Amino acid sequence: MPMNDQHLTYSPFDPEITEDPYPVYRELRHHAPAYWSAQANTWVLSRYDDVSAALVDPTRYSSASGIFPTPPGVDMTQLFLPMLIMTDPPRHTALRKIVSKAFTPRRIAELKSHVHAIVEDLLSHSADSSRWDFVSEFSGPLPAIVIADMLGVPREDRDRFRSWSTTLIQSNPTRGEFGPGLDAAAALYDYFSAFLAERRAHPQDDLMSALVQAEADGEHLSEEELLGFCLLLLVAGHETTTNLLSNSAVVLSENPESRRLLTDRPELVPGAVEELLRYDSPVQGLSRTLIQPVDLHGQRMMAGDTVLLLFGSANRDEDAFPDADRFDIHRAPERQVAFGRGIHFCLGAALARLEARIALQTLLASRRDWEVDLDSAVRLRSGPIRGYISLPIEHACAPAQAE
Known part of the structure; x- marks a missing residue:
């Protein structure tokens, strides 16, 4: 029996x-x-x-059995189709090489003006509002639109993506609460199965067509691997x-001097x-x-134990x-691990950074001051993901140039 601080x-x-x-x-x-969480059936490592x-040690710490704590006897690989994030070498090496042929730095870099236009459009809808919901009106739609446009699927389906x-x-696997999550995954698989068939017959200049066509060392992604990557x-x-x-909206609300400095020095x-990313990591x-x-x-x-x-x-x-609990925009946290590290370093890190930079620069340029209504906010109930379902913002409509 593991011993923990009582x-x-x-x-x-x-x-x-x-x-x-x-x-x-x-x-x-x-x-x-090295803490044993009996409630989650997992060891927990917390030091940097x-x-x-x-x-960086996939030879001892395997991803192939899943990436969330689960009850004894539950096999995550039997619940979801194969995903890059749930594979080990050598298959992971081959899959990553194929996917990288389609998800290229050049493809991401070319999105800059497109992301900026989406951000401007989203902010224009709340320009005259003194109170608006940051998640439903801005931070939620932005990546959904970007991903929909990248894949080549209709923008009107973005609400389904978000849902x-x-x-x-928000599924809680430690309690065996898989039903809603599995239903959502099944709906997504059905959606993309039809879409993949259409792209095979009629390729377009989009990421979905590129994924279908991508190959490395003579290998393509299988149908199940394509669907897993879409999820x-x-x-x-x-x-x-x-x-x-x-x-970020919350942290910058709580640190107005830093927010105003970023406005003056984009x-x-x-x-x-x-x-x-370091201070309040979206993936915990x-x-x-x-x-x-x-x-x-x-x-x-022991071998077979899960480690969070x-x-x-x-x-x-x-x-x-040093002074890790202080938010400091002058810090250079190159060592932060919000996107992971090693072979599973987040493939979409460059895209997330691009979207965040453009979104924050544009937001700060048009709305210098704001407050978040945390009493009315609704937090996600998710173990791995830290964020909000709803985040009301107040006094966010004053233009920066008004001062």
Whole structure:
């Protein structure tokens, strides 16, 4: 039986903890850096060095059995189609090589003016509002539109994308609550099955056609792998950006001096995005399964055990980031792990950063001051994802040039 600090209780799905997990993370790092969470049936690693080391060690920390804590006997690979994020080498190496042929840096870079136009259009709809919902009117639609346009699917389907995505990430696998998430995944698979067939018959200049046609070393993605990548792109690409922006709105509301400095010096925004990723990571953690026993901090974690790697805690580790609980736009947090590290480093990181930079620069240029109504906000109830379903913004319509 694993031994833990008797005063600590941690589960990634505890709503009281997800409200503000950082004090609990601090206790884990200081007193139980290898913690057994009986409620979630997983080990929990919270220190920066431990999380980083596990992320770059797929020979011991496997992704092939799933990336979320699950009850004993539940096999995530039987619930969802194959996904890049749930594979190990050598298959992961081959899949990543194929996908990278379609999801290229050039394709992302070419989106800059397109993303800017989408941001301007979304903000124009709330230009005369003194109160608006940041998620439903801005941070939610932006990545949904970008992904829809990239894939070549109709924009009017973006609301369905958002619904599927939110349902998927709010499933609680530790309680066996798979039903709604599986229904959402099935709906997405059905949607993209028909769409893939159409793109095979009539290729277009879009990411979906490129994925169908992409090959490396004579291999293509299988139908199941294509559908799995569509689900991954929807959830990872959509939720990361939506919640990065939503969390940023809150952090910048709570740090008005930093917000005004970014308004006056927009060239600081790219660095600030890295600090925002570190300070309140949209992805708080993902799991691995041990291939062999690991001894760490006086605990023996056995082969077959699940290990939750807390990105959000690693990014607040004082040993890696001095004064880690302070938001500092002048910090250079190159070591932050919000997008992971190693072979599973987020394929869409460049896209998320591009969207966040453009969104924040444009928002700050048109709305210098705002406050968030946290009392009316509705937080996501998701273990791995930190963000909001609804985030009312007040006094956000005053133009920057008015001062």
